[in-house]
Amino acid sequence: VSPLDGIILRFGELKEPGDMIEQVKGFSYSASSLVGTNLSFPLL
Structure with missing residues (x-):
């Protein structure tokens, strides 16, 4: 269990990969810029 x-x-x-993730620490990011540029979908 981790505190948050x-x-x-x-x-x-x-x-x-270009889908936006909104409001991480007050900023919006694309999925690829947040977790890396070599995303391949699906993530599972």
């Missing part, structure tokens, strides 16, 4: 200090504001599927 955040609130989940939105959730859903990321279907493309």
Whole structure:
């Protein structure tokens, strides 16, 4: 179990590397810029 200090504001599927992840530490990021440029989908 890990402590956290955040609130989940939105959730859903990321279907493309350019899909946006909103409000991480006050900023929006594309999936590829947040977790790396060599994303291949699906992530499972």
